[in-house]
Amino acid sequence: MIIDCHGHYTTAPKELQVYRDAQIAGLTDPLRAASKGTVNISDDQIRDSLEKAQLKLQRERGTDVTIFSPRASAMAHHIGDATTSLHWSQHCNDLIARVCALYPDNFVGVCQLPQTPGEPLANCVAELERCVTGLGFIGCNLNPDPSGGHWTAPPLTDRYWYPFYEKMVDLDVPAMVHVSASCNPNFHATGAHYINADTTAFMQFLAADLFKDFPTLRFIIPHGGGAVPYHWGRYRGLAQDMKRPPLDELVRNNVFFDTCVYHLAGIELLLKIVPLGNILFGSEMVGAVRGIDPETGQFFDDTKRYVDAVATLSPEDKQQIFEGNARKVYPRINRLLKGRSGG
Amino acid sequence: MIIDCHGHYTTAPKELQVYRDAQIAGLTDPLRAASKGTVNISDDQIRDSLEKAQLKLQRERGTDVTIFSPRASAMAHHIGDATTSLHWSQHCNDLIARVCALYPDNFVGVCQLPQTPGEPLANCVAELERCVTGLGFIGCNLNPDPSGGHWTAPPLTDRYWYPFYEKMVDLDVPAMVHVSASCNPNFHATGAHYINADTTAFMQFLAADLFKDFPTLRFIIPHGGGAVPYHWGRYRGLAQDMKRPPLDELVRNNVFFDTCVYHLAGIELLLKIVPLGNILFGSEMVGAVRGIDPETGQFFDDTKRYVDAVATLSPEDKQQIFEGNARKVYPRINRLLKGRSGG
Numbered sequence: 001m002i003i004d005c006h007g008h009y010t011t012a013p014k015e016l017q018v019y020r021d022a023q024i025a026g027l028t029d030p031l032r033a034a035s036k037g038t039v040n041i042s043d044d045q046i047r048d049s050l051e052k053a054q055l056k057l058q059r060e061r062g063t064d065v066t067i068f069s070p071r072a073s074a075m076a077h078h079i080g081d082a083t084t085s086l087h088w089s090q091h092c093n094d095l096i097a098r099v100c101a102l103y104p105d106n107f108v109g110v111c112q113l114p115q116t117p118g119e120p121l122a123n124c125v126a127e128l129e130r131c132v133t134g135l136g137f138i139g140c141n142l143n144p145d146p147s148g149g150h151w152t153a154p155p156l157t158d159r160y161w162y163p164f165y166e167k168m169v170d171l172d173v174p175a176m177v178h179v180s181a182s183c184n185p186n187f188h189a190t191g192a193h194y195i196n197a198d199t200t201a202f203m204q205f206l207a208a209d210l211f212k213d214f215p216t217l218r219f220i221i222p223h224g225g226g227a228v229p230y231h232w233g234r235y236r237g238l239a240q241d242m243k244r245p246p247l248d249e250l251v252r253n254n255v256f257f258d259t260c261v262y263h264l265a266g267i268e269l270l271l272k273i274v275p276l277g278n279i280l281f282g283s284e285m286v287g288a289v290r291g292i293d294p295e296t297g298q299f300f301d302d303t304k305r306y307v308d309a310v311a312t313l314s315p316e317d318k319q320q321i322f323e324g325n326a327r328k329v330y331p332r333i334n335r336l337l338k339g340r341s342g343g
Numbered sequence: 344m345i346i347d348c349h350g351h352y353t354t355a356p357k358e359l360q361v362y363r364d365a366q367i368a369g370l371t372d373p374l375r376a377a378s379k380g381t382v383n384i385s386d387d388q389i390r391d392s393l394e395k396a397q398l399k400l401q402r403e404r405g406t407d408v409t410i411f412s413p414r415a416s417a418m419a420h421h422i423g424d425a426t427t428s429l430h431w432s433q434h435c436n437d438l439i440a441r442v443c444a445l446y447p448d449n450f451v452g453v454c455q456l457p458q459t460p461g462e463p464l465a466n467c468v469a470e471l472e473r474c475v476t477g478l479g480f481i482g483c484n485l486n487p488d489p490s491g492g493h494w495t496a497p498p499l500t501d502r503y504w505y506p507f508y509e510k511m512v513d514l515d516v517p518a519m520v521h522v523s524a525s526c527n528p529n530f531h532a533t534g535a536h537y538i539n540a541d542t543t544a545f546m547q548f549l550a551a552d553l554f555k556d557f558p559t560l561r562f563i564i565p566h567g568g569g570a571v572p573y574h575w576g577r578y579r580g581l582a583q584d585m586k587r588p589p590l591d592e593l594v595r596n597n598v599f600f601d602t603c604v605y606h607l608a609g610i611e612l613l614l615k616i617v618p619l620g621n622i623l624f625g626s627e628m629v630g631a632v633r634g635i636d637p638e639t640g641q642f643f644d645d646t647k648r649y650v651d652a653v654a655t656l657s658p659e660d661k662q663q664i665f666e667g668n669a670r671k672v673y674p675r676i677n678r679l680l681k682g683r684s685g686g
Binding site: 226232238 | 494501528531535538539543546547567570573575576577579604608609615632
């Protein structure tokens, strides 16, 4: 079985954006109390949005299940206030739950969190609990920079985040560290902000004792870990200079990278450098890069081809990357897959 | 000849920091007018600070000339105002000039710029001119984020920077894109802020037409280009999706990467992916990582060993990386090297 740990619902029917646009428009009207409202999308619209995109690509590429979450760039935690973020997150998560109910063999849910700059995490704790225990989700996307490129939140190792981590540990679900849109003109979202956040989070983990406080807390750093595998020597050296544990020890049970790296040489480096137990297959499809690579004639984000092309991997290695590690990091997936045709 | 394009005076005598501490202390005294003051360092102190560090390492590693600039993390453009930054930059640059005068065979100068958040670049234009025409420097370090981790400046492709670029073109000198210390607790300086800035700058260059306006403008993106070579497929795909020129065309005459990547696998990726004409040997010594890699028994930042270990490079390729490209990107070095013993 091949589990893609990183997919977003980037192809949601346009009615979702209609809702969001109206919600944002309402923010400028001081007389209008924020109401949750409704998102009017039919099951047929959902099917249509997936059949010609994610489901088609799953079939073509030979992957089975996608760990699926709302569109990351649309989370936009910097817009509005805590109520804005709560309503928007709940609608987005409910839509993911409907996707998973319609295609239980193909999708497993991961939730967006109702984060807001400067606000406590109580809403996030409640929404995680609702999604995991109520909707059958297996994880969440945690935004280390809800300000959208201004980086005003405390580092991920700060006690600000601890109430949320307690709930993650309690529910035994991991978080993918994933920023959203950038409202800072310095940072292109998918070309700079995403990658910078990955690199930043890793260095925060390296510098603090978070995993002493939470030995079972698990993070997936997407996009192949940002710059980290390419600069593995730098990080090994910094850890040593700072008298921190070696990187293998730091990551072992707590920090995982996906394979969203869109060329063979990058994937080869990732697989050569990072311990195999810490790599989860992911493609981010349909996502950041949508075109076909003229050098290969294949989609840039068809990352399964790159992993398949690495000759040094044994079948057991590939099984770990394609399935075993995802089952370990997202243990709640095991119960769900048991009842499914691919399980 | 082996030219190291990336070295900072991280071992300057402590009197430099004494000056800086007094300057910063003076900022809190509203009655004290800012005066430039003096930095009291003897030639013998300079010799001593280099003989046991950079010069020793040059000899041991077999490199000849270092393109040398003030300590990057100490530029700290976010401290004080434009006058603070001007005085500090002038002192730091004058010290580099003294280093180059004492060891003309070993060091060539690159200047720090008196940047200040929100201020125009007139002081930077003047200081660049002073350093290049007066002190014989061959380039500068340009900080894309003088706020120190808050990223409040316009992108490097914004017209804000154009007066400075005009002077760079006029003098035919390149800039290394180099941030300084981070005052944002999210960003470890050498482990996150530096690498993020490299990635960010590249994506800014990719997204705009800066090099149409300045066809001879040249930037060196240090630390192996941040995350860029590892994510080369992502950037090729983004460029294609955004209908931008292919990356080879983008970088050809304008964007260069150094070899400050501290493990062999990373250097192998860099040399495999980035056009050879766009790679300059650099080590950042004595800099971000000071220890010895227990896996190799050698210094992490002895990057010459990694380049030497890449079997696919011909002698001509190595000559480009070690010397030819630096002579092309920093053309003012040619006249200087002619009169030197290694030239």
